[in-house]
Amino acid sequence: MKRPCKHPGCAALLDRSGYCEAHAASAPKPRANYQAWRQRDAKQSSVDSIRKTSRWQKVRAAKLSAFPLCEDPFQNHQDNTATARQVHHIQGLATHPGLAFHADNLMSLCTACHARIEVSARQATREP
Numbered sequence: 001m002k003r004p005c006k007h008p009g010c011a012a013l014l015d016r017s018g019y020c021e022a023h024a025a026s027a028p029k030p031r032a033n034y035q036a037w038r039q040r041d042a043k044q045s046s047v048d049s050i051r052k053t054s055r056w057q058k059v060r061a062a063k064l065s066a067f068p069l070c071e072d073p074f075q076n077h078q079d080n081t082a083t084a085r086q087v088h089h090i091q092g093l094a095t096h097p098g099l100a101f102h103a104d105n106l107m108s109l110c111t112a113c114h115a116r117i118e119v120s121a122r123q124a125t126r127e128p
Contacts, residue, residue, distance in 0.1 A: 047093040050100050059101050060087045063108055070110035073117060077110075084108035088117060 002013035005020040006027070012020035019027040050056055070082040088107045091099050099105040109117065 043094040046097060050093055050097060055101060059103075059106070063087045063103065063106050067108035069108070070113055071107050072113060073107070073109075074113060076113065082110040082113075085111050086114035088114055092121070 002015065003017050004010070005012040005014060005023055006017070007019055007023035010020060010023055012022070014020060018024075064084055064087060068084055070077060070084045072082065076082075086109045088109050089096075089100065090105050090107055093100055096105070
């Protein structure tokens with residue numbers, strides 16, 4: 001059974017699911033490429049090594065235990081009952097690894113707020 005190319009608007013039919021030759025180069029990269037980049041990038045590799053330590057796991061658990069609700073930096077939660085699932089470093093690990101375990105540098109966040117704050121941080125570093 002032939003399958004259409006995954007690129008929007010492309011009418012090419014393929015023997016297997018995926019992208020035709022014309023669109024393969026512009027296809028989204030699989031997660032494996034992202035993981036390989038994290039391992040090759042020196043800063044990201046050091047960040048990952050901190051997050052894998054038992055010390056970080058204990059600090060993270062203590063922060064979530066002390067502050068189980070989202071600290072909501074955007075004032076999105078009207079009822080303030082969003083459960084914190086992430087611990088965010090206010091000063092990032094890549095630039096301030098010495099603050100990795102300092103409670104004053106940590107913020108309990110729900111997944112939505114953490115994603116939003118990470119996007120905001122990335123956009124701020126791209127702008128001149």
